[in-house]
Amino acid sequence: MATMTLARRRVPALPLVAALSNWSTGKTLVAPAVIYAVIVTQLPFVVTVWYSLLRWNLLRPDNIQFAGLDNYLFVITADPIFPFALINTLILTVGSVIASLVFGMLFAELVNHRYPGRGIVRTMFITPFLIMPVVSALTWKNMMLNPVFGVVDYLMQLVGLPAVDWLAQFPLAAIMGIVVWRWAPFMMLILLAGMQSLSDEIREAARVDGVTGIQEFSYIVLPHLSRFIQLGALLGSVYIVQEFDSIYMTTQGGPGTSSTNLPFLIYQIAFAKKDVGEASALGVMVVILTIIAVQYLLKVLARLAEGD
Amino acid sequence: MAIRAIARSAGPGIERAPIGIAIAAWVIALLGFFPVLYLVATSLKTEAAAVVLPPTFIPLPGVNAAPTEMPPFTFAPTFEQYQTILERGFGPFVGRSLVVVVGSSILVLLLSVPCAYALAFRMIEGWRDTLFFFISTKFLPPVGIIVPIFIIFNNLQLLDNITALLIMYTTMNLPIAIWMLRSFFEEIPSDVIQAAEVDGANVATLITRIILPMVTPGLTATMFIGAIFAWNEFFFAVSLTATKAATVPMFMIGFVTSEGLFWAKLAAAGTMAMLPVVIAGWVAQRQLVRGLSLGAVK
Numbered sequence: 001m002a003t004m005t006l007a008r009r010r011v012p013a014l015p016l017v018a019a020l021s022n023w024s025t026g027k028t029l030v031a032p033a034v035i036y037a038v039i040v041t042q043l044p045f046v047v048t049v050w051y052s053l054l055r056w057n058l059l060r061p062d063n064i065q066f067a068g069l070d071n072y073l074f075v076i077t078a079d080p081i082f083p084f085a086l087i088n089t090l091i092l093t094v095g096s097v098i099a100s101l102v103f104g105m106l107f108a109e110l111v112n113h114r115y116p117g118r119g120i121v122r123t124m125f126i127t128p129f130l131i132m133p134v135v136s137a138l139t140w141k142n143m144m145l146n147p148v149f150g151v152v153d154y155l156m157q158l159v160g161l162p163a164v165d166w167l168a169q170f171p172l173a174a175i176m177g178i179v180v181w182r183w184a185p186f187m188m189l190i191l192l193a194g195m196q197s198l199s200d201e202i203r204e205a206a207r208v209d210g211v212t213g214i215q216e217f218s219y220i221v222l223p224h225l226s227r228f229i230q231l232g233a234l235l236g237s238v239y240i241v242q243e244f245d246s247i248y249m250t251t252q253g254g255p256g257t258s259s260t261n262l263p264f265l266i267y268q269i270a271f272a273k274k275d276v277g278e279a280s281a282l283g284v285m286v287v288i289l290t291i292i293a294v295q296y297l298l299k300v301l302a303r304l305a306e307g308d
Numbered sequence: 309m310a311i312r313a314i315a316r317s318a319g320p321g322i323e324r325a326p327i328g329i330a331i332a333a334w335v336i337a338l339l340g341f342f343p344v345l346y347l348v349a350t351s352l353k354t355e356a357a358a359v360v361l362p363p364t365f366i367p368l369p370g371v372n373a374a375p376t377e378m379p380p381f382t383f384a385p386t387f388e389q390y391q392t393i394l395e396r397g398f399g400p401f402v403g404r405s406l407v408v409v410v411g412s413s414i415l416v417l418l419l420s421v422p423c424a425y426a427l428a429f430r431m432i433e434g435w436r437d438t439l440f441f442f443i444s445t446k447f448l449p450p451v452g453i454i455v456p457i458f459i460i461f462n463n464l465q466l467l468d469n470i471t472a473l474l475i476m477y478t479t480m481n482l483p484i485a486i487w488m489l490r491s492f493f494e495e496i497p498s499d500v501i502q503a504a505e506v507d508g509a510n511v512a513t514l515i516t517r518i519i520l521p522m523v524t525p526g527l528t529a530t531m532f533i534g535a536i537f538a539w540n541e542f543f544f545a546v547s548l549t550a551t552k553a554a555t556v557p558m559f560m561i562g563f564v565t566s567e568g569l570f571w572a573k574l575a576a577a578g579t580m581a582m583l584p585v586v587i588a589g590w591v592a593q594r595q596l597v598r599g600l601s602l603g604a605v606k
């Protein structure tokens with residue numbers, strides 16, 4: 001392509017001149033999207049880092065001081081909620097990702113067979129992922145998990161179990177249930193694509209050789225799926241670590257701090273406590289945690305890809 | 309990077325599933341789907357019928373009995389809750405959501421198509437770095453930027469303004485659209501482009517006249533997936549809007565506390581809130597996985 005050879009002809013000069021003389025159609029096409037993304041994501045993050053070094057509460061807008069790392073020190077040593085929010089975030093994210101993968105695997109295996117109405121079964125499986133998260137949270141909170149009128153407790157009482165007020169007694173587990181209901185279909189879609197890339201002949205040949213269902217799954221299907229599992233875990237973690245909707249709609253982080261995660265804590269500090277400095281410091285910490293997690297997961301992904 | 313699944317039109321899968329697997333699949337799928345079914349059923353009940361146990365989920369029109377006197381699992385359907393919700397001003401929330409969804413989709417389209425084209429055909433040297441730059445903006449948690457965004461929008465008088473959500477939802481969907489469109493563009497044989505270039509077509513003509521018509525299904529799926537995320541988005545909506553620019557998810561906040569006991573009305577609002585996206589998702593089903601995995605799984 002003509003544009004590519006043009007782009008390669010470098011002119012050693014001042015950076016700006018070099019950039020301009022190096023300008024190509026490709027850059028014109030890419031530039032608007034890059035500039036937009038830089039302005040709306042990268043610059044605000046730089047500002048977040050700056051705010052995190054300030055003592056600034058919106059309730060006292062005239063009193064802004066440089067505070068150095070005080071906000072970080074406060075969050076780590078003195079904030080009464082932070083340790084709980086951190087642990088809750090880790091439990092919610094890791095627990096939900098693993099449970100979603102297990103259910104997603106089961107759903108994918110069930111959809112990967114031929115029987116009447118498979119398309120309808122598949123459609124029913126993916127639907128929870130499409131439901132507006134605030135609506136699914138309200139549905140579970142009321143119609144499913146209400147201790148008096150909820151369907152889940154009705155079924156439990158049918159088999160002689162005591163009524164449980166899930167969102168009051170086991171708030172984090174209940175929220176995890178809502179999150180898994182939403183994300184298992186996502187894992188199913190990714191794992192199903194993986195299963196369908198494994199040729200039927202291999203599985204059938206194994207079956208002819210007398211391999212049992214469990215052996216077939218653990219020695220043929222599972223190793224083949226490892227990259228898809230990694231991809232699902234990576235994307236699932238990045239999204240679920242940001243979980244906010246279901247907590248806002250069900251427990252508002254309570255009772256106490258028992259279901260507060262980091263995004264919800266930041267929301268509270270930014271919009272209820274109106275502490276710009278502390279909310280920003282927490283925001284920076286969440287971004288750093290996310291980067292560490294993503295780096296680690298990408299490394300695992302790369303290692304597995306090489307190992308195959 | 310690309311993990312390619314073999315797509316076969318006949319539908320892959322193991323031949324003749326044992327009857328046990330078919331039954332298990334149907335039972336588990338129905339269990340998982342039940343909350344959705346129950347939500348829709350509840351939206352058609354009176355408030356008194358909404359809390360009847362054992363749960364009722366089969367509409368039985370024309371029977372005029374008290375909720376507890378109905379045959380098992382049935383209820384007398386009514387549309388009165390929908391009427392109430394619409395009378396309470398649900399419409400404007402839908403209107404604003406539509407403006408945000410359509411507006412951000414158009415912006416995403418304008419920004420992502422040229423960018424994805426240049427990246428797919430490697431027209432710039434740093435195409436790989438650029439792609440990973442976009443994925444990194446998707447991985448940036450919204451809480452990492454919400455404070456400055458709130459303060460900047462406040463200074464620009466954009467709080468509680470549709471424009472604020474337009475800007476944020478465009479950002480949110482841009483990386484998905486670029487990655488997804490790139491994966492569709494890469495499937496176009498390069499001789500098509502070379503032939504067009506020989507004919508003297510410039511880039512704008514090439515993209516609008518030749519490339520886009522070839523990827524229409526992919527383009528539609530990309531826009532559908534962006535629309536699903538924008539329609540359902542809540543964090544930016546609750547942080548940046550209050551009343552004048554509130555979208556459909558904001559309407560649901562009313563049911564968190566005081567209205568939480570009115571299940572039938574909650575269900576009617578919830579059904580109307582979720583239905584457009586559920587239908588869009590069913591239509592775009594085949595392409596869903598590609599969008600969710602940023603084009604990595606085909």
